[in-house]
Amino acid sequence: MTIGSHLREFHDLPVVQFPDSVKGPEGTGRLPAPGEVAWSVAVDSYDSDEAWEDAFARFLSAIDTTRVRALVVGAWNEAYDSGPERVIEALVAAKDRLPALRALFLGDIVMEECEISWINQGDVGPLLTAFTELEEFGVRGGQGLVFPALRHERLRKLTVETGGMPVEAVRGVAASDLPALVHLDLWLGTSEYGGDSEVADLAPILAGTRLPSLRHLALRNSEMQDDICTALASAPVVARLEVLDVSMGVLTDDGATALLTGQPLTHLTTLDLHHNYLSSAIRDRLRDSLEAEGVQVDVDPDDADSDEDDDGTVWRFVAVGE
Structure with missing residues (x-):
């Protein structure tokens, strides 16, 4: 058995993928209320035109993050070859903009993006240290996990x-x-x-x-x-x-x-x-x-x-x- 599907629910909230662009038919007018879903931010693990940190910056600009309760980190760039250090740094830097965050999942990555044993992880300690109000934390991938x-x-x-x-x-x-x-x-x-x-x-x-x-x-x-x-x-x-x-x-x-x-x-x-x-x-x-x-x-x-x-x-x- 492998992991073939992304999280559909997290922290008792439906998971919604933050779109590649907040313009056009997938613009802000179509996005749900910030606190009613678990937001997933991800990029293509292979040959993405956008770094995960840039997608996250768009998320911070487009969403009232003071009301976000749950956040799912999907694939980052070349997760099979690179760890999430920049992802973790971006999250920690944004902690004051996420005061309502109660749940965080790092690495909702499925087999088509990167097999679980190939996911490069990192030190998750800074996330738990920064987000002192978290009630739920999850991480996928053991290679390099600290x-x-x-x-x-x-x-x-x-x-x-x-x-x-x-x-x-x-x-x-x-x-x-x-x-x-x-x-x-x-x-x-x-x-x-x-x-x-x-x-x-x-x-x-x-x-x-x-x-x-x-x-x-x-x-x-x-x-x-x-x-x-x-x-x-x-x-x-x-x-x-x-x-x-x-x-x-x-x-x-x-x-x-x-x-x-x-x-x-x-x-x-x-x-x-x-x-x-x-x-x-x-x-x-x-x-x-x-x-x-x-x-x-x-x-x-x-x-x-x-x-x-x-x-x-x-x-x-x-x-x-x-």
Whole structure:
């Protein structure tokens, strides 16, 4: 599976693409009210006639940005070869013109523009430092991603989508103080695409000591999904979760069994295990054990796709890699 569609909704708002030009039929008279949509600003990743910073400058001139609540950064110039440093600089420089901004997504880039593992990212720390009122932040792409340990008082939802999340970025998230964070979603990916973390790097998240408000935890799209589930089986953070998401990864009967035989999960509203490599017996056991207690169990009726070599070696894959 790859990412083939841009965000349609962000921060509970419909996403609207800021047009290439604010003249003619796509002029300001056709644009929606500034605070009623999530604005997406993007340029062509290949051979664009306009730099992303110039498109953003047009956006700042055409829209009453004091009312903008959500902003999506789409493709910048040659995202497959260049990081978003100038994008981040432009956003930080405009912070006083975006006082109502509560949600920011960096890198809504689809496969036709740049595969997720090819997206060059950068240091997102300045964005979270500058926009102190953000309630939601998302970023796509792991190559070059830097997420320093930081404190943010307002952030309620954090999403990091990668085909391989660098260990230092994982450790940075885990070491951050995010007292208001309710929803954490990390796509950890594979070592082939730079995902070099281990379960031990998630220890502060599993302990929950820096995330007192966390209710929705997604540690997914990982080749170490079984090890993650084994750790979650006794992790203190699970006791106060409502949603636990271990989907999209290489989850086998070993990991699912560890979850089932570990601490109680009947307090959850949802356990998401879609895209898995589970036997029918374990799938049935999950449903029988938890659905009777009111837990919604999202589990595929069949295994995810795998490959087998001539020598019998079976290869299993995360949902989103390259």
